[in-house]
Amino acid sequence: MEVDMTTGIRRTAVVAVTAGLLLAGGLAAPALAAEASPPGSHQAARQIGVVEKVTAFYDQYLDAINGTNPNMDPTEVRNEFLTPELNARLDDWAEENMADPVFRAQNTPESRDVRYEGSGAGHATVIVTEHFGDGSTIDVWYRVPLDGGRISDLKDAPQ
Incomplete structure (x- = not known):
């Protein structure tokens, strides 16, 4: 076991504990994933990637709506993350429903949970x-396309 003499911290133990915490939380550290690539690890990386994309979009959009980041405009955030076709459909939805088309409500949520639901035909569903x-x-x-493209659909939960 390696000890850093300036801090007295055992690096091996810190790395092992950190890796264990990341894996227990459902996340894989990129360096660890590169060393040991079990079957299905590319699929797991894609799942994490699509969840991260939706989370980044949602959080940036919320910041833009709330004005907590003055450098961000809701339209710019939508243009960056969403396909032009989806943006047009969301504009129509907003006009019909008199509500925010991303939040699907007239007010902003206080919090959110994001989860991977499944994938097929080159796309993933994130809720x-x-x-x-x-x-x-x-x-x-x-x-969300698994190839890293822009979010292609956003809709209410199926009934």
């Missing part, structure tokens, strides 16, 4: 569960 101040929740389903 964002939005939590509102009155205790209500809304599930919004995202369709």
